[in-house]
Amino acid sequence: MADVKTRPRLAVFKLASCDGCQLTLLDCEDELLALAGEVDISHFLEASSAVAPGPYDLSLVEGSITTAADAERIQAIRAASRHLVTIGACATAGGIQALRNFADVDEFRRTVYAHPEYISTLATSTPVSAHVDVDFELRGCPIDRRQLIEVITAFLAGRKPDVPDHSVCFECKRRGTVCVTVAHGTPCLGPVTHAGCGALCPAYHRGCFGCFGPSGSVNLPALIPLLRRDGLDEDAVGRFLHTFNTAAFDEELGK
Amino acid sequence: MNSAPAVLDRDGLSALVKVLVADGRTVVGPTVRDGAIVLAELTSGDALPYGWGVELEAGRYRLVAREDGAAFAHSAGPQSWKNFLHPSRERLWSADRTAEGEVSFTAHEPVAPSYAFLGVRPCDLRAIAVQDRVLTGGRYADDGYGRRRRGALLIAADCTEPGATCFCVSMGGGPSADPGYDLALTEVVDEEGHRFLVRAGSEEGARLLEQVPHRDADTVMESTARSSVDAARDRMGRSMPPVGLRELMGASLDAERWNDVAERCLTCGNCTMVCPTCFCTTTEEVTDLTGDHTERWQRWDSCFDLDFSYLHGGSVRRSPRSRYRQWLTHKLSTWHDQFDTSGCVGCGRCIAWCPAGIDITEEVAALDAERGTEAH
Numbered sequence: 241m242a243d244v245k246t247r248p249r250l251a252v253f254k255l256a257s258c259d260g261c262q263l264t265l266l267d268c269e270d271e272l273l274a275l276a277g278e279v280d281i282s283h284f285l286e287a288s289s290a291v292a293p294g295p296y297d298l299s300l301v302e303g304s305i306t307t308a309a310d311a312e313r314i315q316a317i318r319a320a321s322r323h324l325v326t327i328g329a330c331a332t333a334g335g336i337q338a339l340r341n342f343a344d345v346d347e348f349r350r351t352v353y354a355h356p357e358y359i360s361t362l363a364t365s366t367p368v369s370a371h372v373d374v375d376f377e378l379r380g381c382p383i384d385r386r387q388l389i390e391v392i393t394a395f396l397a398g399r400k401p402d403v404p405d406h407s408v409c410f411e412c413k414r415r416g417t418v419c420v421t422v423a424h425g426t427p428c429l430g431p432v433t434h435a436g437c438g439a440l441c442p443a444y445h446r447g448c449f450g451c452f453g454p455s456g457s458v459n460l461p462a463l464i465p466l467l468r469r470d471g472l473d474e475d476a477v478g479r480f481l482h483t484f485n486t487a488a489f490d491e492e493l494g495k
Numbered sequence: 496m497n498s499a500p501a502v503l504d505r506d507g508l509s510a511l512v513k514v515l516v517a518d519g520r521t522v523v524g525p526t527v528r529d530g531a532i533v534l535a536e537l538t539s540g541d542a543l544p545y546g547w548g549v550e551l552e553a554g555r556y557r558l559v560a561r562e563d564g565a566a567f568a569h570s571a572g573p574q575s576w577k578n579f580l581h582p583s584r585e586r587l588w589s590a591d592r593t594a595e596g597e598v599s600f601t602a603h604e605p606v607a608p609s610y611a612f613l614g615v616r617p618c619d620l621r622a623i624a625v626q627d628r629v630l631t632g633g634r635y636a637d638d639g640y641g642r643r644r645r646g647a648l649l650i651a652a653d654c655t656e657p658g659a660t661c662f663c664v665s666m667g668g669g670p671s672a673d674p675g676y677d678l679a680l681t682e683v684v685d686e687e688g689h690r691f692l693v694r695a696g697s698e699e700g701a702r703l704l705e706q707v708p709h710r711d712a713d714t715v716m717e718s719t720a721r722s723s724v725d726a727a728r729d730r731m732g733r734s735m736p737p738v739g740l741r742e743l744m745g746a747s748l749d750a751e752r753w754n755d756v757a758e759r760c761l762t763c764g765n766c767t768m769v770c771p772t773c774f775c776t777t778t779e780e781v782t783d784l785t786g787d788h789t790e791r792w793q794r795w796d797s798c799f800d801l802d803f804s805y806l807h808g809g810s811v812r813r814s815p816r817s818r819y820r821q822w823l824t825h826k827l828s829t830w831h832d833q834f835d836t837s838g839c840v841g842c843g844r845c846i847a848w849c850p851a852g853i854d855i856t857e858e859v860a861a862l863d864a865e866r867g868t869e870a871h
């Protein structure tokens with residue numbers, strides 16, 4: 241075990257999000273003890289209310305920027321962090337709450353809340369990288385446990401994380417899953433989605449939902465006619481793309 | 496081998512599987528799973544896809560019931576024997592740092608399973624021969640592949656039911672197995688019953704045949720089997736245009752058609768993963784949290800992956816156009832320069848399993864047409 245004084249200091253922060261991604265860290269049951277031996281967990285409210293002030297060597301940030309307060313807070317987090325890694329679809333793409341980017345937020349506010357005047361929110365939900373420099377973005381809704389450990393391990397070793405940015409189809413073929421689109425005509429976002437989940441849904445006969453957002457090499461316009469071929473009408477295609485990574489896929493559609 | 500052809504019935508084939516299993520072999524063959532005929536370990540002949548066939552089109556694969564009960568009347572499945580001989584992920588070595596700060600390396604050379612591949616199509620037999628050249632010939636031999644390949648017994652199944660995406664004949668092959676097998680079967684189902692004509696292609700094949708109940712083939716059986724294989728030759732669903740492919744590729748570097756295909760191509764990589772000859776890999780290093788243990792793994796890679804051409808500072812083939820062109824040009828042209836063979840055996844998998852239904856024979860025809868227009 242590394243000396244407490246020299247162990248890198250790890251912090252976990254949350255912005256607008258559901259907590260699922262930071263929960264993934266607690267979910268790393270087999271690795272948690274080893275991790276606690278290698279890093280000093282200095283700030284992780286979901287695990288402990290004992291927090292130590294920065295600076296931190298590695299900060300994991302979950303959630304998107306949806307309020308003026310968040311926009312200020314992320315500047316402070318960045319200033320206190322040697323390395324800042326964003327985790328999850330909210331932090332890397334604005335999350336499902338970015339649906340507001342295409343709608344009238346005031347209307348939402350009036351419809352949903354009895355006292356809309358209490359609600360202070362920005363008109364958009366944006367990824368952390370739109371506000372500060374980010375050292376690495378780990379995708380997923382939620383993130384994958386193995387990939388999170390890989391990112392932390394890579395940070396400790398001072399190397400690049402092994403997080404390929406090719407399509408989910410690569411993972412399907414590597415694990416020997418029969419393609420649900422070709423063999424069953426099931427609409428699937430795998431060909432345009434970033435790998436990372438291990439091609440979970442197709443292994444259970446479901447099309448990929450795009451939880452990890454666009455892959456590193458996307459041709460989304462080419463997928464649209466295939467989704468239509470496989471039975472989705474125009475509205476259904478829209479709904480399929482506008483979920484956890486709505487803003488990121490929308491940007492790809494415009495290309 | 497010149498032992499006379501024999502005939503096995505269904506029970507005889509099951510007995511063969513039993514003998515192979517009793518010999519300690521891992522028998523791999525076609526079986527139905529998840530709505531497709533996949534390749535998987537078989538513990539009994541009953542697991543063969545008796546009564547199942549496939550309907551193929553570009554980007555489309557459907558399992559269909561067959562009334563004749565045939566076991567080997569299908570093609571272009573989602574996997575090939577490469578999944579076993581050249582697996583998608585393999586550990587090469589590991590290293591540990593000792594308390595004294597020294598590093599010790601361990602090579603991983605596990606004993607290869609003693610495979611018996613049952614039902615190897617003639618196109619796939621050729622694909623194995625292509626991978627043999629690539630992975631065991633020359634200076635950069637893949638030891639793991641070599642170990643698995645040396646121990647593998649090959650039981651071919653002649654093709655009597657080519658699919659709509661098949662074009663082996665136009666790639667210089669055909670529906671009958673070339674030498675290289677231990678045993679070759681031709682499945683015949685007619686009024687006389689369901690049986691398999693068997694030829695031995697090696698001492699080991701002949702020895703195995705001796706151990707299972709069989710009878711000698713008569714001339715009628717031989718000619719029935721031969722004519723159904725001959726008929727398959729004329730029933731290929733597709734054909735590669737009969738042009739000099741190497742010259743065509745060389746002349747097509749700047750073709751417009753690459754832009755057209757790049758608009759349809761998802762760069763998803765499925766074509767290379769299902770191709771039985773595509774062999775490219777990358778390596779990944781994995782450390783554990785303590786940093787005292789590290790492993791090197793080899794895994795399938797693809798020319799459709801941006802990182803595949805990552806050199807210092809970035810990827811060389813950034814555009815989908817350049818990546819599709821790399822794939823086709825390597826398959827059909829530069830493969831000859833490197834390995835003295837084509838990289839395509841005409842199995843049709845890349846056509847069937849491309850979600851976008853991009854068809855290698857159609858792309859070649861379009862490139863050829865474009866060259867023709869320019870020449871005039």
Ligand code: SF4
Binds near residue numbers: 417
């Ligand atoms: S099931 Fe989806 S992710 Fe898997 S290979 Fe098919 S299209 Fe790609």
Ligand code: SF4
Binds near residue numbers: 766
């Ligand atoms: S040709 Fe088809 S399978 Fe190959 S990368 Fe393009 S879309 Fe994917």
Ligand code: SF4
Binds near residue numbers: 773826840843
């Ligand atoms: S290029 Fe296509 S048809 Fe040719 S061997 Fe590969 S998968 Fe089969």
